[in-house]
Amino acid sequence: MANTLMNRNDFGMMDPFERLARSFWTPFENMDQVLKTDISETDDQYQVKVDVPGIDKQDVKLDYRDNVLSIKVQKDSFVDHEDEQQNVVMNERHTGTLQRQYMLPNVAADKISASQADGVLTITLPKTQASDDNGTIEIQ
Template sequence: MANEMMNRNDFGMFDPFARMAEQFWAPFDKTAQVLKTDISETDDHYQVKVDVPGVDKQDVKLTYRDGMLTIKVQKDTFEDHSDQDQNVVMSERRSGTVQRQYQLPNVAADQIKAVQTDGVLSITLPKTKAAGDSQIEIQ
């Protein structure tokens, strides 16, 4: 909020030079390549939703190990043959591998369910009873 306030001029508009600089560096911004994720938690499970538009479910690998959910997406190279003369003016689609990890403890790994619908991967991770803290008596 403070940074946003500092980018305003006396007319209440964003500084045009700052906006121009943001647009210039946008293609190099790594956050644009990150898997956008929402995670919610209830008493009995975690719910993870990840945007994976244009990705086949065969190209998504999920693992859960040592309290860590790993999502790995491989988007293979594409070839656009619609322009036979190779007069491409702009190309922003990317290929490669993107991976994210989330620390989600006390999950029943054998009961995790995942569904991919309309470009959204939904993962339900049921919780197990955590081994509670206990007072140890010295004898």
């Protein structure tokens, strides 16, 4: 404890460079939380809303197969090459692919619609009539 108290400075317990080094990996620790999603269900449809701020719609790929909605987003970083002296203080943008999948059964795949506005992707998945069949097969 005495050692910790001896290292105190006006910036708190850590010096600013140590804080910067520790915060460097923070954006990568929560990558699974980047595509924040809300899913609501009514009798006739599912509605999926995904936060995609700063993403162009051509960088979003949607797929529905085998009762699974897949969302894939390709995010490219902004690289500023105009600063020849490398005076960049901080750069938090990066290149990467984000992907989520959701099991949403009994969807009319040919009637799925999607739109993107104000950083929110909205996907509407109309339901088909669920089969009353319980999955058993009668042998004749």
